[in-house]
Amino acid sequence: MKYCSHCGAPVHHRIPPGDNLPRYVCDACGTIHYQNPRVVVGCVPEHEERILLCRRGIEPRRGYWTVPAGFMENGETLQQAAAREAREEALAEVAIGSLLSVVHVLHAEQVHVFFRASLPAASYGVGAESLEVMLVRPADIPWADIAFPSTEFTLRRYLEDRAAGREGHHFTSIDRRLQRAPA
Amino acid sequence: MKYCSHCGAPVHHRIPPGDNLPRYVCDACGTIHYQNPRVVVGCVPEHEERILLCRRGIEPRRGYWTVPAGFMENGETLQQAAAREAREEALAEVAIGSLLSVVHVLHAEQVHVFFRASLPAASYGVGAESLEVMLVRPADIPWADIAFPSTEFTLRRYLEDRAAGREGHHFTSIDRRLQRAPA
Numbered sequence: 001m002k003y004c005s006h007c008g009a010p011v012h013h014r015i016p017p018g019d020n021l022p023r024y025v026c027d028a029c030g031t032i033h034y035q036n037p038r039v040v041v042g043c044v045p046e047h048e049e050r051i052l053l054c055r056r057g058i059e060p061r062r063g064y065w066t067v068p069a070g071f072m073e074n075g076e077t078l079q080q081a082a083a084r085e086a087r088e089e090a091l092a093e094v095a096i097g098s099l100l101s102v103v104h105v106l107h108a109e110q111v112h113v114f115f116r117a118s119l120p121a122a123s124y125g126v127g128a129e130s131l132e133v134m135l136v137r138p139a140d141i142p143w144a145d146i147a148f149p150s151t152e153f154t155l156r157r158y159l160e161d162r163a164a165g166r167e168g169h170h171f172t173s174i175d176r177r178l179q180r181a182p183a
Numbered sequence: 184m185k186y187c188s189h190c191g192a193p194v195h196h197r198i199p200p201g202d203n204l205p206r207y208v209c210d211a212c213g214t215i216h217y218q219n220p221r222v223v224v225g226c227v228p229e230h231e232e233r234i235l236l237c238r239r240g241i242e243p244r245r246g247y248w249t250v251p252a253g254f255m256e257n258g259e260t261l262q263q264a265a266a267r268e269a270r271e272e273a274l275a276e277v278a279i280g281s282l283l284s285v286v287h288v289l290h291a292e293q294v295h296v297f298f299r300a301s302l303p304a305a306s307y308g309v310g311a312e313s314l315e316v317m318l319v320r321p322a323d324i325p326w327a328d329i330a331f332p333s334t335e336f337t338l339r340r341y342l343e344d345r346a347a348g349r350e351g352h353h354f355t356s357i358d359r360r361l362q363r364a365p366a
Contacts, residue, residue: 001188005207005216008186008193018311021256024188033188036221037255039294072220073204077287077356078294099282099352104260111222111261128201169282169352173260 006031037109040150042069043082043117044158045094047135051155052119054089055132056147063131064147067114067154068092082115090133091125094118097167101157103150104173112150116158116167149174189214220292223333225252226265226300227341228277230318234338235302237272238315239330246314247330250337251275252295265298273316274308277301280350284340286333287356295333299341299350332357 001024004011009028016025016032024033044067045052053065068086072078079096086094097116104111119135126133136142138159146152157170184207187194192211199208199215207216227250228235236248251269255261262279269277280299287294302318309316319325321342329335340353 003186003188003191005184005186005188005194008191010191011188034254035257037257038219039222071217072294074218074220074292075289075360077289077354078285079354099285102261102282106258106260109257111255171260171262177258 001033001035004029004031005033035109037104037111039072039078039081040069040105040110040112041072041078041081041114042067042085042112042151042154043094043096043115044100044154045086045090045092045117045119047119047122050135050137051141051158052086052090052092052124052133052135053141054127054130055134056129057131058129061147063145065142065145066147066151069112069114069151078113079115082113082117086117087127089127089130091127092119092123092133093121095120099169100161100167101150101154101170101172103153104171104175105150106173106175107177112148112154114150114154184216184218187212187214188216218292220294222255222261222264223252223288223293223295224255224261224264224297225250225268225295225334225337226277226279226298227283227337228269228273228275228300228302230302230305233318233320234324234341235269235273235275235307235316235318236324237310237313239312240314241312244330247328248325249330249334250297252297252334261296262298265296265300269300270310272310272313274310275302275306275316276304278303282352283344283350284333284337284353284355286336287354287358288333289356289358290360295331295337297333297337 004026007029011024068089070085072081094117101114187209190212194207251272253268255264277300
């Protein structure tokens with residue numbers, strides 16, 4: 001952020017009075033521009049013991065596999081956003097179920113939220129942002145080609161819970177801010 | 184948003200190619216400015232069967248009661264944010280517990296997330312954004328003076344679950360976008 005989105009004047013990055021974090025502050029109109037994590041929401045759709053995966057057609061991680069997920073929009077619930085992403089990326093009408101995982105992706109300033117979902121009909125297709133969509137048996141999940149650590153965490157917890165006959169929810173954090181080169 | 188925060192040129196509100204929602208688009212530098220819901224996170228701190236409430240010292244709803252909560256910041260987890268808000272608003276060191284509620288506040292473009300929490304010592308104070316902080320018995324919660332519907336939903340589910348000896352999590356939505364005057 002270089003300019004005030006309210007008045008167009010240059011902004012400065014400093015700690016406003018009474019605050020304790022630096023913000024983008026506009027001295028011309030007085031607006032303080034807060035920046036907060038964005039929510040990414042998705043689901044693990046299942047149909048007859050197979051899971052719906054999409055191969056990404058856009059960056060980041062083009063060509064790698066993931067479950068349908070994307071940025072939550074204003075005016076929708078988490079569940080509505082998860083269902084919309086399945087519709088957009090896999091042309092699939094899913095029924096969103098229980099909360100499955102919450103992943104704090106700290107370096108990306110994102111919170112990823114995933115739900116269980118059922119895909120009543122084996123009806124799906126390749127959405128505009130996908131290269132390929134498939135229903136796979138758990139044994140056939142392409143673990144080496146999964147797009148994101150949050151997807152892998154989510155799929156593994158999903159399968160563990162399913163094997164144990166439970167529907168828990170799981171928190172974790174991923175932080176590459178402090179990543180160092182190997183010695 | 185009137186000006187591009189990247190280059191300072193005026194922005195236009197329209198649907199970009201390949202999208203299906205209007206966005207603030209800068210024709211000068213090509214940046215598309217996405218706007219997404221912000222996450223508010225809080226907790227219900229309990230100490231010896233009493234709950235910690237704060238009377239708000241700032242708008243909106245100045246003078247009304249709530250649990251410690253506020254906007255999640257970049258670089259922190261939901262649990263860290265909830266603990267930080269308790270520290271800032273009630274000078275209280277809490278241990279964050281299980282997920283309690285998720286409230287989609289659609290008209291405000293916010294997602295409110297609350298956790299259970301324990302307050303090991305009855306040590307608290309009045310933070311900069313509070314007028315008053317108190318530990319109350321459930322029977323003494325000032326229901327008529329609770330600041331927000333998401334706070335009331337959260338406190339009621341908390342007490343119901345506690346009475347039933349369980350720790351569930353609860354989703355709901357609040358939508359005042361379509362509110363009409365009574366006939």
